[in-house]
Amino acid sequence: MSLETRPHDTIRAMRWAENRLQLLDQRRLPGEAVWLDCRTAQEVATAIREMVVRGAPAIGITASFGVVLSAMAHAEAPDLPQAMEADLRLLAESRPTAVNLFWALDRMRRVLAARPADPVAALLAEARAIHEEDIAANYRMGELGAALIASGSGVLTHCNTGSLATGGFGTALGVIRQAWGEGRLSRIFADETRPWLQGARLTAWELVQDGIPLDLLVEGAAAALLRTGQVQWVIVGSDRIAANGDVANKIGTYSLAVHARHHGAKFMVVAPSSTVDMNTPDGASIPIETREPAEVLACAGQPVAAAGAGAWNPVFDVTPAELVDAIVTERGVVERPDTAKMRAMMA
Ligand code: MRU
Helix, strand or coil, X not given: CCCCCECCECCCCEEEECCEEEEECCCXXXXXXCEEEECXXXXXXXXXXXXXXXXXXXXXXXXXXHHHHHHHHCCCCCCHHXXXXXXXXXXXXXXXXXXXXXXXXXXXXXXXXXXXXXXXXXXXXXXXXXXXXXXXXXXXXXXXXXXXXXXXXXXXXXXXXXXXXXXXXXXXXXXXXXXXXXXXXXXXXXXXXXXXXXXXXXHHHHHXXXXXXXXXXXXXXXXXXXXXXXXXXXXXXXXXXXXXCCEEEECXXXXXXXXXXXXXXXXXXXXXXXXXXXXXXCHHHCCCCECCCHHHHEECCEECCCCCCCCCCECEEEECHHHCCEEEECCEEEECCCXXXXXXXXX
């Protein structure tokens, strides 16, 4: 496997360069494309927490390279796994909702526990495999998801689920890339996605870079858009899918699912199997990250709210399985998900 690209797929947001991880700083897009060097596991954890890199699969891949940096820093330690433990914990604490983070760290821990002769080489090979497998999964999900979309359909997506949020190509945005390439889409709409504006800044940047036209809307316009009948599929990613098919994703996803059902549009969730957490029975058990009120009270660093106002800032919500028409993973498509169907897919 390789970090290959395809038509409408030119962006990669992370790269390993000998002894450091380089991340495209997503806080500065679309204004400037600046690569940030991470030379320690601590720098990687900070980059994840501070949204230099974000999106569930990208967080997992990035953390796995953070483990490589930790092994390099402790290469001389008599007990390497023990010496790396604090770094592994720090990486695990960087963000709570995206289960891909814990899934990737578990894979890296298993490699370490096997006590390979050359731990840095073995961990680097595993991190590279996690990255390449994610791209391959995205290509497969792109094909499976696009096949569900009738020719001439309009789609609406939320947040950023593209190359920036994954190893490359994307989950929901991968389906949209694929469906666009196959000539299936009449129009692509994207929510701006307050407060970090992942839709306006990142999804729009990716699609423009890759020559795919889109129209942005404020979240408040979604119901009105669906009412016009221009959208046949709402397509989103996920940070964690529970065993019963409940889906945690960027705040605002749940209201899109309600609006989609009300207006007769279909709701598709696209995520690799590394996002499925069969140990979490339902959405109520998914830890939901809450971030600083300042993110809501300001926009691009400029205060926008009246001084003295407080803010509630949960950054994910849970869409109940009954509002989901299809979950697409690289293992296949689950329509109208429930625990039995999820179990069968993950078996
Ligand atoms: O807070 P973010 O930007 O990390 O949130 C990202 C999302 O909610 C994405 O939809 C999700 O991680 C899936 S990305 C393929």
